[in-house]
Amino acid sequence: MTASLHENEVLKACRTLFGPDVWLDRHFLGYLQPDGVRAAYRQRAKETHPDRFPGEQRIQKLQAEHFHAVHHAYDLVRSFLAQRDQAGLKFSTSRTSHQREQPPPHAHPHREKPAHSGSGPIPSRAYEIGSYLYAAGAIGYHALIEALVWQRRQRPPVGETARRWGWLDEQTIRRIMLHRSRHCRRFGEKAVEMGLLTPFQVRTLLFHQRSRHQKLGQYFVQQGYLSAEELDALVQQMHGHNARVHLHAGPRRSAS
Structure with a gap:
């Protein structure tokens, strides 16, 4: 796996693990360490575990989907770190305007960027609000x-x-x-x-x-x-x- 080929995918997985308030760019991938990834995974797994809401089937279903997404993101980032360190991949430590994300607004800690952009088709099934x-x-x-x-x-x-x-x-x-x-x-x-x-x-x-x-x-x-x-x-x-x-x-x- 090359750094450039999967960089966006790794950044997306990091967003899942670290949440909306962490500034993600190539610099972040360069200094990212297994201990930090593991700590973020444990926290997110705890937050999204379906057992937090016993008896609430609707919430548990949503939690299960995101719990699996967190686990998948953790596996992907771990694989990236292993290949990065094994291959000695280098990432620029300078933050240029075209490399970095703008930091998200902090008006509300949970107002993350929605997972669906709204521009693509909504899956064809009936929804509650x-x-x-x-x-x-x-x-x-x-x-x-x-x-x-x-x-x-x-x-x-x-x-x-x-x-x-x-x-x-x-x-x-x-x-x-x-x-x-x-x-x-x-x-x-x-x-x-x-x-x-x-x-x-x-x-x-x-x-x-x-x-x-x-x-x-x-x-x-x-x-x-x-x-x-x-x-x-x-x-x-x-x-x-x-x-x-x-x-x-x-x-x-x-x-x-």
Whole structure:
């Protein structure tokens, strides 16, 4: 592998590992050391590990995708370092204007450059608003995860609602939580398994919970990622995109 042939690919992998606030250029590749790469990988792997969000399938799916991307970036950078040192590749230590990236803005630590530039086609599948904004390049990955966590925190806990409705008491809730933490089960699933709630009660609690959280798009407006007008336009684009996807998919054939 030559330095020039894969330089952009290595820089992209370094961006995945080191985040948006590190100034990346040929000079960076010249002084990059295995210990620094390993430390960055461990931190990013910890941040993106799906186990951080037990029971949250939507967030876990996104985390898994980025966890694998981090692992791939780590392997690529390690291979680059091994070949760089073995071949004695030299990198210029002078920073010229055409070699370096401009440092990213620091107004918000997680406002990284979105992974999708928005200029290419969006993959042909139906989206919810958060994943569509990410696919369209309107927000970055960290912003999407922040928004999903924020939305989750708006929801009233299932156990608390069941207590207010007189379906469970405090002692029973603690018992469910204890067994749930041991077996990584969702609260409602564990309550049904223990015979403390019926499936219908759990569905009612979950419907109530979903009806109380705020819309995901509000987060991006509140935090200044998008204006209300930009969000409205992107929502309309998403509806049009999803309609085309469903139209092209056609009616599903029932299994005989």
